[in-house]
Amino acid sequence: MAANKKIEFSEETLALCHKLIKRYPEGKHKSALIPILHLAQAEFDGWLSPEVMEYVASILKIQAIEAFEVASFYSMFNLKPVGKCHLEICRTSSCWLMGAEDVVRHLEKRLGIKEGETTPDGMFTIKTVECLGSCGTAPMMQVGADYYENLTLEKVDQLLDRMKASGKRKSYTDVAETRPL
Amino acid sequence: MGKKLLLEHDHVPGINSYSVYREKGGYASVEKALKTMTPESLVEEVKKSGLRGRGGAGFPTGLKWSFLAKPPGVERYLVCNADESEPGTFKDRYLMERIPHLLVEGMITSSFALGAKSSYIYIRGEYFYVAKILEKAIEEAYANGWLGKNILGTDFSHDCYVQIGAGAYICGEETALLESLEGKRGNPRIKPPFPAVAGLWGCPTVVNNVETIAAVVPIVNQGGEAYAQIGIGKSTGTKLISASGHINKPGVYELELGLPVEEFIYSEAYCGGIRGGRKLKAVVAGGSSVPILPAELILKTAKGEPRLMSYESLGDGGFITGTMLGSGGFIVMDDTTSIVKNLYTFSRFYHHESCGQCSPCREGTGWMEKILHKILDGHGTLADVDLLWDIQSKIEGKTICPLGEAAAWPVAAAIRHFRSEFEDYVKNPGNIQDVKHYYRLNNLQPA
Ligand SMILES: Cc1cc2nc3c(=O)[nH]c(=O)nc-3n(C[C@H](O)[C@H](O)[C@H](O)COP(=O)(O)O)c2cc1C
Ligand code: FES
Numbered sequence: 001m002a003a004n005k006k007i008e009f010s011e012e013t014l015a016l017c018h019k020l021i022k023r024y025p026e027g028k029h030k031s032a033l034i035p036i037l038h039l040a041q042a043e044f045d046g047w048l049s050p051e052v053m054e055y056v057a058s059i060l061k062i063q064a065i066e067a068f069e070v071a072s073f074y075s076m077f078n079l080k081p082v083g084k085c086h087l088e089i090c091r092t093s094s095c096w097l098m099g100a101e102d103v104v105r106h107l108e109k110r111l112g113i114k115e116g117e118t119t120p121d122g123m124f125t126i127k128t129v130e131c132l133g134s135c136g137t138a139p140m141m142q143v144g145a146d147y148y149e150n151l152t153l154e155k156v157d158q159l160l161d162r163m164k165a166s167g168k169r170k171s172y173t174d175v176a177e178t179r180p181l
Numbered sequence: 182m183g184k185k186l187l188l189e190h191d192h193v194p195g196i197n198s199y200s201v202y203r204e205k206g207g208y209a210s211v212e213k214a215l216k217t218m219t220p221e222s223l224v225e226e227v228k229k230s231g232l233r234g235r236g237g238a239g240f241p242t243g244l245k246w247s248f249l250a251k252p253p254g255v256e257r258y259l260v261c262n263a264d265e266s267e268p269g270t271f272k273d274r275y276l277m278e279r280i281p282h283l284l285v286e287g288m289i290t291s292s293f294a295l296g297a298k299s300s301y302i303y304i305r306g307e308y309f310y311v312a313k314i315l316e317k318a319i320e321e322a323y324a325n326g327w328l329g330k331n332i333l334g335t336d337f338s339h340d341c342y343v344q345i346g347a348g349a350y351i352c353g354e355e356t357a358l359l360e361s362l363e364g365k366r367g368n369p370r371i372k373p374p375f376p377a378v379a380g381l382w383g384c385p386t387v388v389n390n391v392e393t394i395a396a397v398v399p400i401v402n403q404g405g406e407a408y409a410q411i412g413i414g415k416s417t418g419t420k421l422i423s424a425s426g427h428i429n430k431p432g433v434y435e436l437e438l439g440l441p442v443e444e445f446i447y448s449e450a451y452c453g454g455i456r457g458g459r460k461l462k463a464v465v466a467g468g469s470s471v472p473i474l475p476a477e478l479i480l481k482t483a484k485g486e487p488r489l490m491s492y493e494s495l496g497d498g499g500f501i502t503g504t505m506l507g508s509g510g511f512i513v514m515d516d517t518t519s520i521v522k523n524l525y526t527f528s529r530f531y532h533h534e535s536c537g538q539c540s541p542c543r544e545g546t547g548w549m550e551k552i553l554h555k556i557l558d559g560h561g562t563l564a565d566v567d568l569l570w571d572i573q574s575k576i577e578g579k580t581i582c583p584l585g586e587a588a589a590w591p592v593a594a595a596i597r598h599f600r601s602e603f604e605d606y607v608k609n610p611g612n613i614q615d616v617k618h619y620y621r622l623n624n625l626q627p628a
């Protein structure tokens with residue numbers, strides 16, 4: 001993010017925030033914190049900087065520390081910058097049984113980075129995560145909102161090529177209109 | 182194939198849309214409930230059905246509903262637990278993705294029984310795309326008069342919302358879920374008070390699993406007694422099982438409770454047998470938290486009776502020779518599997534997911550992970566195996582919520598049933614290197 005870029009939601013997102021707040025009884029607007037942190041992470045380069053958390057807190061009229069307290073608890077919130085494509089590979093039992101370690105090793109080799117690191121061009125970060133509810137279609141990885149299941153090494157290669165060619169950031173909130181069942 | 186109550190139409194094209202769902206008889210339970218029943222009679226039907234919570238603990242749903250406090254002038258809430266983070270479990274995702282209206286319908290009918298004006302579906306953050314599917318279904322339900330003010334011209338008004346989480350297994354625990362829904366860290370609350378008395382924003386609240394709420398729909402449609410005829414003994418109805426691991430046909434299966442485990446694993450209608458024709462080694466039958474059982478004990482009880490997919494039969498033998506139905510996360514392992522390594526993935530999971538409030542859980546899960554790592558690395562000793570046993574025995578019953586137990590039980594069961602494998606890792610570390618624990622990705626033959 002450019003240092004001088006002002007931290008402010010687009011009008012559309014701000015309207016969505018106010019809509020979210022209305023889902024709760026009067027005075028219970030803090031319940032909108034997690035949904036709004038998701039919107040903030042998606043809008044401000046895939047992570048929650050202290051300034052972004054302060055901004056979110058100001059929308060909800062809560063203390064900045066309350067936003068930080070929550071953001072630091074949940075694994076989907078990044079408190080440090082991550083690559084545009086955050087490759088989250090499930091490492092738990094069923095995925096491990098079906099070869100998740102091979103997927104991670106393959107990604108590490110192809111991208112020349114270790115788990116937890118980001119490629120120098122800022123395109124990819126590798127992260128291992130816990131069960132994502134895709135155990136019957138293991139091994140799997142999540143990138144943004146998308147679940148990639150029944151992975152093979154060829155499939156992983158194709159995905160990387162596609163993501164690299166698009167060059168776009170993938171956020172949790174970018175849900176494709178239709179997902180083939 | 183057995184009876185299907187929830188997934189009867191899961192393969193009908195367009196069943197995720199309102200029109201097709203309605204054509205297939207959708208929303209009939211709302212009509213029946215609002216027009217012909219009272220909240221009390223609906224709770225009675227659910228009691229009669231014998232339905233037990235599908236989130237893991239198996240608590241009778243009707244009884245839970247009857248505990249809901251009803252102080253005058255205080256809001257009551259229904260909260261659906263769609264956090265689904267127990268390793269091996271993916272049935273709620275399947276149900277919500279395929280037939281979102283079934284959950285929405287169940288939310289409305291159940292809320293009528295509980296007198297809840299608002300309800301929330303708390304869904305794990307990673308299921309963002311599923312949340313969108315649910316939101317669309319809710320929109321359609323509003324547009325067709327099933328949600329909103331004076332539904333079907335009655336006094337009953339209801340609003341239903343989807344609330345997104347952000348990645349935390351602990352938020353599946355009902356009080357942690359409520360904390361999270363209030364916009365806080367997911368730290369479980371000390372009970373009592375139970376949510377039925379003081380839940381969401383201090384108001385009386387019922388928290389139920391997705392599948393439990395969906396099951397209310399056929400119960401209302403057919404009547405509680407008819408539902409109770411399905412299944413076996415006190416395990417009434419059908420259950421969604423998430424089957425994964427070394428089987429030919431992983432996936433979500435709806436089965437009538439009481440189906441023999443052997444049939445479930447080997448029949449073509451379900452798991453289709455062990456991949457590559459290999460031998461079955463062990464099964465984790467109800468999600469990562471329940472005790473693992475070796476092949477002989479999952480197929481037959483210690484008494485030699487066929488083991489059935491039911492709360493009672495899986496529990497037969499207690500934790501010495503039995504296990505639990507739990508969330509229905511059925512993980513199958515063939516004879517190439519390292520039980521020690523599998524346990525390591527579980528212990529690492531619980532360490533990662535402990536909220537950190539209680540020392541026995543926060544520290545104990547970390548120690549267990551580290552010791553298992555040491556053993557896997559070939560540096561373990563026999564004393565480490567005893568130490569693991571000792572640590573797990575000191576977590577159970579000493580924490581605010583059952584995550585502690587959930588972390589301890591898998592360790593206890595793995596050592597109980599597979600101690601020789603742990604000892605082999607310790608005595609012959611040279612054998613560990615390069616064990617091929619899993620099928621190679623490009624060559625699905627066992628390595
Ligand atoms: C650590 C932990 C995680 C849990 N995760 C879930 C979950 O993901 N989904 C769920 O329905 N219940 C989960 N539960 C059980 C809930 O606390 C609660 O019992 C359940 O939602 C009640 O619904 P039911 O009666 O319909 O089963 C979990 C419990 C614990 C202790
Ligand atoms: S174990 Fe990987 S998605 Fe469940």
